[in-house]
Amino acid sequence: MKFAAIVIAAATVASAGSAVAAERVSDMEYLKASRCKGLATTLTGVVDTSSIDAYLKAARSARSPAVFERAETEFERAKREARSEDRKARLTAELTGPCSTYLGAPADIAKR
Template sequence: MKAAAIALAALGLAAAAGAASAAERATDLDYMKASRCKGIAETIGSVDTAGLDSFLKEQKKGRQSFVLERANTEFDKARREAKSADRRERLSAELSGACVAYMAGAEKAVAAR
């Protein structure tokens, strides 16, 4: 009887741990947005990208190849846009607004959704 109770408790804990780790996974769209933010941050150069690097590295695991390719495209596109002087103000606002969640790390970015 005790063995059955212990087994049920262990299964409950394992299910809770699995749900918690699944909740920390960002969507493909969030991953692509974070890649865009990194492109902006690297080109503008006024922001530390360590949080973005950490987020992207952690969230890259298990992504399908087309998502990774699209994220690279967004990164390159953002870098090109950030080189344009007339778009820099808008991109700086994006960097200090929408991108902040991704700079804080994976847990905070997922919680911000």
């Protein structure tokens, strides 16, 4: 009986550890979210970026200074690209497509 309890406890701890590992945001995802924030702030002006801000804040832990610098570069580059009239259609599609993960519900984005 004790052996079964130990096995169950070990399995629970192992699954909890894997859940935390699964929730860790990769550096690449962090950079994508930063790019999406740049697009959201420049393209529409009405998209609420608070959900991206919260995502980036939660994902900040254990990032190296190089990743923060690169994220700022991606943010600024996305803002620059979004100012170009000939790229707006493609970047709007990016904002409503892959970036919707960081913005919240897709229905909310479509209304904006």
